[in-house]
Amino acid sequence: MNHNLWLLTLCQGLFLTNNVVFIAINGLVGLQLAPYGYLSTLPVMGYVVGGALSTPLVARSQARWGRSVSFQIGLGVAMLSALLCAVAVTTRQFWLLCLATLVAGYYSANGQLYRFAGAELAAPAAREKAMSLVLAGGLIGAIAGPNLANHSRGWSSVPFASTYLALMGVALLAWLCMRAIRFDAPASAAPTASATAAPPPPAGPGRSVAQLLREPAFVVAAIGAALGYGVMNLLMAATPLAMQVCGYDFADAALVLEWHVIGMFAPGFVTGHLIQRFGVLRVMGAGVVLNLGCVAVALSGVELHHFTLALLLLGVGWNFLFTGSTALAMQAYRPEEKDRAQAAINFGVFATMAATSFASGALVTTQGWALLNLGSLLPVALTGAALLWLGAQRARATRGA
Numbered sequence: 001m002n003h004n005l006w007l008l009t010l011c012q013g014l015f016l017t018n019n020v021v022f023i024a025i026n027g028l029v030g031l032q033l034a035p036y037g038y039l040s041t042l043p044v045m046g047y048v049v050g051g052a053l054s055t056p057l058v059a060r061s062q063a064r065w066g067r068s069v070s071f072q073i074g075l076g077v078a079m080l081s082a083l084l085c086a087v088a089v090t091t092r093q094f095w096l097l098c099l100a101t102l103v104a105g106y107y108s109a110n111g112q113l114y115r116f117a118g119a120e121l122a123a124p125a126a127r128e129k130a131m132s133l134v135l136a137g138g139l140i141g142a143i144a145g146p147n148l149a150n151h152s153r154g155w156s157s158v159p160f161a162s163t164y165l166a167l168m169g170v171a172l173l174a175w176l177c178m179r180a181i182r183f184d185a186p187a188s189a190a191p192t193a194s195a196t197a198a199p200p201p202p203a204g205p206g207r208s209v210a211q212l213l214r215e216p217a218f219v220v221a222a223i224g225a226a227l228g229y230g231v232m233n234l235l236m237a238a239t240p241l242a243m244q245v246c247g248y249d250f251a252d253a254a255l256v257l258e259w260h261v262i263g264m265f266a267p268g269f270v271t272g273h274l275i276q277r278f279g280v281l282r283v284m285g286a287g288v289v290l291n292l293g294c295v296a297v298a299l300s301g302v303e304l305h306h307f308t309l310a311l312l313l314l315g316v317g318w319n320f321l322f323t324g325s326t327a328l329a330m331q332a333y334r335p336e337e338k339d340r341a342q343a344a345i346n347f348g349v350f351a352t353m354a355a356t357s358f359a360s361g362a363l364v365t366t367q368g369w370a371l372l373n374l375g376s377l378l379p380v381a382l383t384g385a386a387l388l389w390l391g392a393q394r395a396r397a398t399r400g401a
Contacts, residue, residue, distance in 0.1 A: 004121050005130060007181045008114060011071075013140025014174035015111035018078060018104075018167055020145025020261050022047055024254060025153070025160050026101060027241055032159075033094035044237050045357035046098045050105015051112070052350030058109040059343035067117050067183040074110030075178060077103060078171035086164040105350075107171070112346045115326055116338070117183060128327050129272035135323060136268025142261030144170075146254035153250070206337035209344045218341070220390040221329035222348050224284055227379040228321030230352035231291055234376055235298070235314055236260060238360035239307060242369040246302050256307045263315025271323045280324045280331075281391050287320030288384040295380070298373045321383065 023044065031040035061070040084100035087093075118134030119127035148166055155162035212218045239260075240253040275283050290313050298310040325345075333341035363372045 002121065004181050004183070005118060005134065007177050008118050008121065009134050009137035010140070011174045011177050011181075012111070012114045012118075012134050012137035013144070014170050014177070015107075015114065016138040016141025016261065016265070017144045017148065017170050018082075018107070018141075019111075020141045020257060021149045021163060021167060022101070022104070023236060024146060024149040024240060024257055025163060026097075027237060028244070028250070029089055029097065029160050030094070031241065031244075033089075033092055033097060035094065039094075040241065041237055041357055041360055042094075043097050043101045044360075045354055046101035047105050047108060048233070048350050048353035048357050050102040051108040052105070052347055052354055053102075054106040054109035055343050055347040055350060058106070058113070059339050062113065063339045067113075067120075068178065068181065071110050071114075071117075071178050072175060074107045075171050075175040078107035078174075079168045081107065082164045082167040082171065085167075086161045089161045089164065090158050109346065109350070112349065113342060116330075116342050119326075119330060121183070127330065128275050131326055131330075132268045132270075132272030132275075132323050134268075135271075135319070136265050138261060138265030138268070142258055142265055145261065146258040150251055150254040206334055206340075209340055212333060212337065212341055212344065215332050216390055216393050217328055218332035220386045221325045221332060222345050223386045224287075224321050224325035224328070224383055225345050226348040226352040227383045228287060228291075228318055228325065229349045230356045231376050231379050231383075232264075232314055232318040233353045234356035234360050235294070235373065236311065237357055238364040238369070238372055239311060241360075241364050242302075242372075243307060245364075245369075248304065248307075252304060256304070256311050259308050260311035260315045263312040264319050265315075267316055267319045268323065271319060272327075274320075275324060275327050280328045281387055281394075283320050284324035284328070285384070285387055287317045287324065288380060288387065290314075290317030290320065291380045291383075292377075293317075295373045295376060299370060302369065 026043040081104035088097035122130035294313040
């Protein structure tokens with residue numbers, strides 16, 4: 001870990017602080033302001049739809065201006081969108097809140113690239129560990145996010161308006177840290193697309209996205225990242241609403257989310273080592289098993305410990321799947337293809353999250369917590385099938401060699 005990686009890890013933690021606060025309060029604020037209950041998670045959906053729509057814009061800014069400038073623009077957007085959210089809550093404008101979270105998606109699209117940037121700040125032999133450790137910075141968000149949401153909601157006369165204003169300060173601190181980071185590639189690394197002024201595909205060297213999608217490892221990496229994030233988002237976004245229906249206080253929901261995000265990022269200190277020792281497919285397979293364990297616990301009851309344990313298992317499962325998918329993807333594309341490859345993977349993540357964000361609110365308010373968990377088994381099973389398929393492909397290639 002060099003000082004650039006430490007600063008980027010801090011930025012990752014502040015980024016997750018923003019994300020956790022959004023997850024914790026946007027559904028509840030939406031429930032207060034929405035004309036219909038099933039629209040309550042639309043502000044959560046707006047955040048990820050904004051991320052999906054911003055993915056090509058971010059890829060272009062990364063290629064044109066580099067990591068540092070693009071990341072700083074994203075943090076500027078984060079401050080602006082938090083201010084818009086505060087205005088929307090104060091004036092009780094539901095659609096303005098949805099618009100503000102849509103704009104905030106640009107910041108999310110930038111933040112999703114921090115893990116790739118972390119890998120580029122390390123020597124090639126250590127990139128899995130560097131990427132995993134940057135993701136571990138999310139522990140800051142695990143602690144700061146729920147506590148910030150819980151303690152700041154009453155700072156103003158309008159509940160949660162002050163929480164959005166506090167997020168402006170979080171983004172400002174991250175912006176100051178980002179300005180101090182140098183994103184020069186290691187001397188041993190090959191030139192990247194960011195070093196040129198060329199935009200993402202179709203311009204520039206390397207394979208197109210369509211060609212990358214013929215690479216089995218890239219396809220499975222995209223599936224693992226998208227469905228792993230989708231299942232996590234489906235259950236996490238619905239949890240505060242489900243707990244409110246069950247009569248729990250917001251402080252209880254904040255505690256459950258805190259343990260969930262700890263599960264998401266605490267394993268980052270060892271996931272890189274596990275990938276190097278046991279292989280990326282085994283680690284991702286463990287993530288699938290943990291997701292199944294989450295559903296089993298969630299279906300066994302609605303006591304506080306059921307919610308806590310289920311979300312903790314969900315967080316660890318997400319870490320194994322998402323970190324593994326990132327490592328697998330980096331094996332499948334060349335340096336000059338990184339901007340388009342990363343943009344394609346992140347677009348799939350955001351598109352899946354957009355669908356699950358809306359589905360979580362609609363299902364939990366109309367069908368209930370149990371059916372929501374049963375429905376999550378389908379994407380979990382698809383992820384497991386994709387891993388088995390890639391494992392079989394590699395086994396055949398090894399026998400053929």
